[in-house]
Amino acid sequence: MAGKPVGPTTPGPRKSSVGLHAIAESTRYSLAEMGPKRSLQTLLKVNHVDGFDCPSCAWGDPDPEHRKTAEFCENGAKAVAWEATRKRVGTAFFAEHSLADLRQRDGHWLEAQGRLARPMHLAPGATHYTPVSWEDAIALTADRLRALDDPDRAVFYTSGRTSNEAAFLYQLLARRFGTNNLPDCSNMCHESSGDALSATIGVGKGLITYADITDHADLIMIVGQNPGTCHPRMLTALEDAKRRGARIIAVNPLPEAGFGRYHNPQTARGLAGPGTKIADRWLPVRVNGDLALFAGLNRALVDREDAEPGSALDHEFIDRYCEGFEAAAAAWRALDWSHLETLTGLSRRLIEDCAADVLAADSVVVCWAMGLTQHRNAVATIREIVDFLLLRGNVGRPGAGPAPIRGHSNVQGDRTVGIWEKMPDTFLDKLRDEFGFDPPRVHGLDTVDSIRAMRDGRVDVFIGLGGNFAAATPDTEVTEAALANCGLTVHIATKLNRSHLCHGTEALLLPCLGRTERDRQATGEQFVTVEDTMAMVHASHGRLLPGSPHLRSEVAIVADLGHALFGEDLGWRGMRDDYAVIRRHIEHVIPGFHAYEQRVRQPGGFMLPRAPRDSRTFPTPTGRAVFTVNPPTACEVPPGHLLLTTVRSHDQFNTTVYGLDDRYRGIKGGRRVVLLNGDDLRDLHLHDGDLVDLVSVNPDGERRAPGFRAVRYPAPRGCAASYYPETNVLVALDATAEISNTPTTKSVVIRVEPSAGSGAATAL
């Protein structure tokens, strides 16, 4: 990954976001990748009823009648341009560049070379990828899978850009083959949210709609989420909320620009005027201090109720719908404020002020993302947030509820249609009834366990439907070696990335169509469907001609593999020829999809049911929402060490790096930076601009990421922030969250040392 330290910058958080600068940036990037005609043709189709779903994040859309001509943000535009680029990586490219050469390049360079244009094969011992026909590639994969003595020796990874149709087919393939080894990016993303929500409210998804934000919520808390960069059009919804008087509280160690003034590029007020200030209150919580913060808020609410019964809690709701309240309340009453202050880095006063905002609000939404999910106590933290919402009946009514904001554009849909290593028996029974085979019942491997299994020689075939497994996962060296330990690695992808260079004995690179492209099959042009973070399922129609005649759709690739393995037993060809056939199967197997074909063709699509929201029905074992007791904890940091959180820059989508700037944080020209509090810099005898190594401290030994520039930044004392994926070398494979097994990439205990050979003053 990008090896150079950064050039001169004016670091420091910006106080406003979007505006003309964002328009200029999207235009520059789009023109460079697509040229003027293609740019217009493509961008005006993003998020429109007759166009395609933005391939970037999972934020939802306004009602069709409220959509603007340009219904996308800067990062959506970059994602589209990235996919619709005119550059190609074909036979000549692979003849010119050996694997050894490509391995020297960073991820930014690899993806910037353009779209993969032909299926490629790496023979055992070969130095270069060479072209292969689709027929041979599929036959080879089927042969290697058939040769395994146990279906659990194969792993089927999915990244969240895959459509419902491709994902459903892919899980069908894995289960028909005989394994539940279906790890996905969600294991590293919102797994902790799913675990906490299923255990407490009985459904592993968020409960809000778009209108809950724009029209109904009185108070919106945004916790461990950076909407200005990662869900930029959420700012438009938040602006609508602000204009009708809602309050917004940001809980984040960093003062992110998206919480400052929002300059909505669609309005005169936004472009030329003062914009809208998004956050009314900012709680600069210590990294991993959120469990203690919500425990403190819950304590404050219970204290208030004790002082003045009937003033703070919704007892009618609690008595009728919940269980476990008394035990939880007793635990909160016993909390020690000074302990909470230490864990959060916030004063009792500030937490109580925040509780006063909560008491003044009839309806509260709590949004969160990776700032909460990637810690050891992540599941407990989110359960504590559920407690917080249950206390005042903020579940199952307009303008209220938990809102995990999903990452990849269809990561939620992929889970809904069966991409999970532990789908429940109810789903597997339906799959059996629909297709007439018995799916395996033993739970499969998640992402971290897949790495362990490959490392230990228990898995021999790795197939990736999208994603960048080698770079996105922790313990980079271990993971790369694990992939190399396989007999066969197969990647279905749009662009070249690091994972394709960490190959097994033999490897295949299968280029597929992207969201933006027309998908023509035997029965005519197809569309696919996706589910956003508000559980809206809608259609996506590619509009551009395919980037190369050799590209195949993900559905076609998976169906062909199914056909090669099992003949026509489950009707693979029919599903490839007409995606409506796949949707019919989904309708039969998964609740909530009745009249799928018809409803998804309506403008805007349809909403999937979520019982707690729809009818205050909680599908838990007792039929009640569950209060849990979550003793406040935070990651312990030895003296002289810091707690590092790994975040995204404004110029990347996960492992895809569009450029080397992070405009909103004032970083320019490089990504190897570590943001540190000025007092910590002083205590470490370092200066802004020094070149340092980051050294993580783990039970199984230290790991080093060399050559980062120290940047003075308003991070809380004792905390540091740096970019992912460059810092994944620091995260031990065994460092995972309790219950969810999500890598704890947001709390890495590190030491910061001057880089070898760089006197403190020599850096830059």
Ligand SMILES: Nc1nc2c(c(=O)[nH]1)N[C@H]1C(S)=C(S)[C@@H](COP(=O)(O)OP(=O)(O)OC[C@H]3O[C@@H](n4cnc5c(=O)[nH]c(N)nc54)[C@H](O)[C@@H]3O)O[C@H]1N2
């Ligand atoms: N442009 C762009 N958009 C994206 C992505 C992208 O890479 N680029 N990725 C997509 C994906 S897959 C996902 S999952 C989402 C991710 O969306 P986010 O979760 O918003 O992204 P991160 O950069 O991981 O940042 C998390 C935020 O949490 C804060 N944070 C870090 N540690 C803590 C903590 O301990 N407590 C609290 N309260 N806050 C903390 C960080 O300062 C940062 O503001 O975005 C999606 N959208």
Ligand SMILES: Nc1nc2c(c(=O)[nH]1)N[C@H]1C(S)=C(S)[C@@H](COP(=O)(O)OP(=O)(O)OC[C@H]3O[C@@H](n4cnc5c(=O)[nH]c(N)nc54)[C@H](O)[C@@H]3O)O[C@H]1N2
């Ligand atoms: N340290 C640290 N690590 C993290 C995180 C973090 O915050 N910190 N976040 C985690 C999170 S939230 C996530 S979601 C994961 C992301 O993990 P992944 O989903 O595995 O990674 P991406 O970077 O999104 O994958 C990018 C690749 O997907 C392929 N691709 C793009 N579009 C398509 C398509 O339409 N079809 C196909 N078949 N392929 C396509 C391209 O080849 C591209 O190179 O990373 C996790 N890792």
Ligand code: SF4
């Ligand atoms: S907010 Fe997300 S889905 Fe919407 S246009 Fe921006 S990147 Fe795309």
Ligand SMILES: [Mo]
């Ligand atoms: Mo994610």
